[in-house]
Amino acid sequence: xxxxxREAERSDILTEVGKLIIPFIQVFAVYVIFNGHLxxxxxxxxxTILGASMxxxxxxxxxxxxxxxxxxxxxMKWMCASLLIYGAxxxxxxxxxxxxxxxWDIPLGTPGKLLSGGFILPLNIAVGIIVSITVYVFFKxxxxxxx
Amino acid sequence: xxHLITNYYETGAIILFxxxxxxxxxxxxxxxxxxxxxxxxxxxxxxxxxxxxxxxxEAPIIRSVKSATGYINxxxxxxxxxxxxxxxxxxxxxxxxxxxxxxxxxxxxxxxxIKMGGE
Amino acid sequence: xxxxxxxxxxxxxxxxxxxxxxxxxxxxxRIIGISxxxxxxxxxxxxxxxxxxxxxxxxxxxxFDAPWGIEFHIxxxxxxxxxxxxxxxxxxxxxxxxxxxxxxxxxxxxLFYTLVNLLVGSLLxxxxxxxxxxxxxxxxxxxxxxxxxxxxxxxxxxxxxxxxYLILSSLGSGLVLMGIALVYSLTGHLNMAHIHEALVSxxxxxxxxxxxxxxxxxxxxxxxxxxxxxxxxxxxxxxYAPASSSALLSALVLKAYVILYIKIIHRVFxxxxxxxxxxxxxxxxLGAVGMIAGxxxxxxxxxxxxxxxYSSVAQMGYxxxxxxxxxxxxxxxxxxxxxxxxFTKSALFLSAGSILEKTGKKxxxxxxxxxxxxxxxxxxxxxxxxxxxxxxxxxxxNSKWNFAVAVIEAHRVELxxxxxxxxxxxxxxxxxxxxxxxxxxxxxxxxxxxxxERPLKELLPIIVLVLGVIYFGVSGGxxxxxxxxxxxxLN
Numbered sequence: 001x002x003x004x005x006r007e008a009e010r011s012d013i014l015t016e017v018g019k020l021i022i023p024f025i026q027v028f029a030v031y032v033i034f035n036g037h038l039x040x041x042x043x044x045x046x047x048t049i050l051g052a053s054m055x056x057x058x059x060x061x062x063x064x065x066x067x068x069x070x071x072x073x074x075x076m077k078w079m080c081a082s083l084l085i086y087g088a089x090x091x092x093x094x095x096x097x098x099x100x101x102x103x104w105d106i107p108l109g110t111p112g113k114l115l116s117g118g119f120i121l122p123l124n125i126a127v128g129i130i131v132s133i134t135v136y137v138f139f140k141x142x143x144x145x146x147x
Numbered sequence: 148x149x150h151l152i153t154n155y156y157e158t159g160a161i162i163l164f165x166x167x168x169x170x171x172x173x174x175x176x177x178x179x180x181x182x183x184x185x186x187x188x189x190x191x192x193x194x195x196x197x198x199x200x201x202x203x204x205e206a207p208i209i210r211s212v213k214s215a216t217g218y219i220n221x222x223x224x225x226x227x228x229x230x231x232x233x234x235x236x237x238x239x240x241x242x243x244x245x246x247x248x249x250x251x252x253x254x255x256x257x258x259x260x261i262k263m264g265g266e
Numbered sequence: 267x268x269x270x271x272x273x274x275x276x277x278x279x280x281x282x283x284x285x286x287x288x289x290x291x292x293x294x295x296r297i298i299g300i301s302x303x304x305x306x307x308x309x310x311x312x313x314x315x316x317x318x319x320x321x322x323x324x325x326x327x328x329x330f331d332a333p334w335g336i337e338f339h340i341x342x343x344x345x346x347x348x349x350x351x352x353x354x355x356x357x358x359x360x361x362x363x364x365x366x367x368x369x370x371x372x373x374x375x376x377l378f379y380t381l382v383n384l385l386v387g388s389l390l391x392x393x394x395x396x397x398x399x400x401x402x403x404x405x406x407x408x409x410x411x412x413x414x415x416x417x418x419x420x421x422x423x424x425x426x427x428x429x430x431y432l433i434l435s436s437l438g439s440g441l442v443l444m445g446i447a448l449v450y451s452l453t454g455h456l457n458m459a460h461i462h463e464a465l466v467s468x469x470x471x472x473x474x475x476x477x478x479x480x481x482x483x484x485x486x487x488x489x490x491x492x493x494x495x496x497x498x499x500x501x502x503x504x505x506y507a508p509a510s511s512s513a514l515l516s517a518l519v520l521k522a523y524v525i526l527y528i529k530i531i532h533r534v535f536x537x538x539x540x541x542x543x544x545x546x547x548x549x550x551x552l553g554a555v556g557m558i559a560g561x562x563x564x565x566x567x568x569x570x571x572x573x574x575x576y577s578s579v580a581q582m583g584y585x586x587x588x589x590x591x592x593x594x595x596x597x598x599x600x601x602x603x604x605x606x607x608x609f610t611k612s613a614l615f616l617s618a619g620s621i622l623e624k625t626g627k628k629x630x631x632x633x634x635x636x637x638x639x640x641x642x643x644x645x646x647x648x649x650x651x652x653x654x655x656x657x658x659x660x661x662x663x664n665s666k667w668n669f670a671v672a673v674i675e676a677h678r679v680e681l682x683x684x685x686x687x688x689x690x691x692x693x694x695x696x697x698x699x700x701x702x703x704x705x706x707x708x709x710x711x712x713x714x715x716x717x718x719e720r721p722l723k724e725l726l727p728i729i730v731l732v733l734g735v736i737y738f739g740v741s742g743g744x745x746x747x748x749x750x751x752x753x754x755x756l757n
Contacts, residue, residue, distance in 0.1 A: 040208060044232070076287055083284040091277040097329035099270050138239050142246070164444065171437055180433055187440045191447055198451045223450070226399050230443065233406045237436050240410055244417065244429045251422035260426055 018060035025053040033128040037117035043124035047131025079133045086126040156197030163190035175258040188234040192227045199223030268316030271309040279387030299379035310348035317345040322755035339396040342752025360727040362510040369508035385411035389522040409435040415511040427502035434499040441486030448479040491523040494556030497579045504575035509619020517612035532756040550590025556583025561691035581607045599668035606665040613731040614650040624718040635713040637704035651696030656689040664742035
């Protein structure tokens with residue numbers, strides 16, 4: 001109830017600053033996720049930044065905006081799909097490594113370029129999605145009391 | 148005594164561990180219990196990371212090629228990253244359960260909840 | 267080929283767990299959950315056959331060799347545990363088809379199957395893994411999942427019980443992590459075999475550190491596997507959980523931590539170090555006290571499921587008693603007891619849960635004449651109870667016999683009294699339920715034969731478990747010799 005009252009008094013400063021700042025946060029999050037294999041950062045750090053931007057969006061613009069499309073069910077589907085991709089890729093790598101199978105492996109690319117590092121980039125993307133959703137769901141859980 | 152001061156990371160970690168342990172066990176308030184749990188976990192993280200730290204060495208991010216002795220041991224740091232994730236999820240789960248307990252019982256004091264009994 | 271199966275089992279269970287929420291329907295959840303468990307059961311049997319023929323082996327997970335990468339160590343004991351865990355969880359999942367709707371709202375049923383697959387996968391991870399930190403991660407996953415299957419039933423007692431369980435089990439995992447930190451600081455390794463080598467080479471100088479580390483492991487894993495004075499979370503969690511969850515919690519969850527404890531004593535430290543430290547005597551003492559005190563507490567209970575839950579404390583006391591003896595025969599008896607307890611207690615919990623579900627009666631005093639109303643369910647309960655009391659031709663008798671042999675072999679005949687008193691106490695709380703259920707003129711009056719009985723097809727999963735109890739009772743020697751053959755690989 002308190003939260004809803006607070007949302008009614010949304011201020012112009014917040015909305016304008018939010019419009020300016022949130023895209024930058026999200027681009028930065030994507031940068032961190034995609035450069036995880038080249039520099040410090042990666043799926044976990046980038047996912048947290050992305051989740052924080054979603055929380056900020058939710059706090060500033062409230063429930064009636066883009067975020068309202070992120071219902072619990074839809075978010076959970078994304079998360080489970082990412083977990084499945086993660087499990088399948090990592091499982092493939094574990095299995096072929098453990099059995100000493102010389103089968104197809106993802107091309108390694110040139111070190112230092114964006115497309116390099118084998119499985120690390122796709123795994124980082126999956127982790128980024130999972131972590132951002134988890135952070136957002138935690139926030140929703142404690143802010144609204146329900147999921 | 149001298150060992151306690153030279154190994155001050157470990158000493159601090161063990162003191163924190165004790166603080167967390169007692170907070171977790173002695174307090175009836177669920178929120179304080181969860182805080183104690185977090186202090187305890189943090190103490191273990193400090194202990195572990197202190198084990199990997201080598202005085203005067205750099206973080207293991209390779210910019211120019213250096214011999215292995217120039218970097219700290221990255222394994223404990225990586226392990227504790229996992230540990231932090233696990234601790235955060237347990238904390239979130241415990242807090243969510245605490246909210247539900249407060250809704251159902253009207254208190255967060257475990258002793259009072261136990262006194263109310265089941266059924 | 268079979269050597270990759272343990273990894274595939276864990277992968278199948280984890281991946282299927284996250285495939286379930288993608289489909290909304292309960293039917294799909296059941297199909298995915300049970301078929302994943304079925305595949306895992308077949309693979310675990312194949313692993314056991316392979317291990318039995320060719321001996322224990324290490325399996326490298328991923329591309330890095332042992333001191334840097336993670337390894338699985340699969341011996342006969344681990345293979346047997348894989349088969350045991352998958353058999354029991356398969357039976358419980360089968361039973362849950364008929365019973366879980368009763369306890370949970372429609373929306374929560376797929377979540378239950380997700381959590382069960384996560385739980386069983388992480389427990390098998392604890393059993394198979396040879397890397398201490400990997401074990402810790404699996405421990406944390408399993409403690410979240412096991413709290414989840416308690417709280418999935420949305421009653422206030424469940425939330426209280428789950429919170430209590432979560433707090434105490436995170437206390438336990440904090441202690442285990444501290445133990446791992448100490449071991450890591452002593453040796454610089456996380457792989458059990460490498461830790462063992464390093465520890466043996468530095469043993470006499472650092473014995474105090476090792477004593478602290480093993481003490482932390484004992485208390486931490488003792489909290490999680492309900493060693494006697496640390497069992498306080500168990501009765502609440504096991505009583506209020508849905509029947510299928512209680513069966514899993516007492517049959518599997520407690521056991522995985524015990525197996526990890528056995529691995530820590532025998533693989534990480536080794537008997538040459540542990541034998542010098544006073545730890546095993548304390549474990550023996552706590553086990554013996556637990557065997558008696560758990561039974562005494564069970565006698566005092568009025569609620570049927572709570573009584574069965576306290577009986578778990580006593581039965582876990584046997585396991586710690588066997589470990590504490592420190593002999594090969596004691597360890598074999600403890601592992602046999604793990605089998606006995608897993609089959610018996612899951613059958614008992616499922617039948618007690620059926621009685622509660624069909625009649626709504628929780629208290630033992632209300633259950634007079636239940637043997638006429640639910641003859642088959644009660645027959646299952648009777649066999650389970652008699653097995654724990656130690657009636658011959660049931661697995662509990664063999665288990666107690668092994669303990670007696672182990673005690674005599676260890677030249678500690680005075681401990682035989684503990685085993686005997688504990689069996690006697692078991693009789694004191696199981697027999698009244700059974701006798702009141704079947705006999706007594708006034709208690710049978712007005713009861714209609716098979717009034718509230720489940721259809722026989724819904725009882726089949728419990729009957730499978732009971733057949734296991736009888737099989738290990740009639741021919742327990744085969745299992746025991748298999749366990750004894752597997753114990754050298756633990757060292």
